[in-house]
Amino acid sequence: MKFAEISVTDEGFAVQGAVSFDNVVALRFQGEKLLITLKSAVVDLSEMKDQDASALSLLLCWERFARKQNCVLSVTHKSISLQRMSKMFGLL
Numbered sequence: 001m002k003f004a005e006i007s008v009t010d011e012g013f014a015v016q017g018a019v020s021f022d023n024v025v026a027l028r029f030q031g032e033k034l035l036i037t038l039k040s041a042v043v044d045l046s047e048m049k050d051q052d053a054s055a056l057s058l059l060l061c062w063e064r065f066a067r068k069q070n071c072v073l074s075v076t077h078k079s080i081s082l083q084r085m086s087k088m089f090g091l092l
Contacts, residue, residue: 009044012042013031015027043074059082
């Protein structure tokens with residue numbers, strides 16, 4: 001399993017690898033560091049693998065943080081699992 005990492009993109013940043021309860025806090029703070037500097041950001045999840053409910057929590061944290069920073073945040077390539085969780089809880 002490849003652990004998750006964040007990389008900067010032209011439009012924001014991308015998450016690659018496996019997001020889990022073991023690494024979600026570190027990813028949260030890495031993403032927030034990037035969001036501080038942006039007015040809008042696209043988070044690309046096309047290379048995110050093996051996520052659990054912590055991935056949904058991560059996206060919610062980033063959304064809340066972005067709103068406080070007056071940054072418009074959008075998420076692309078959400079997995080079917082994340083789409084289902086989001087719909088089930090009425091989020092994102």
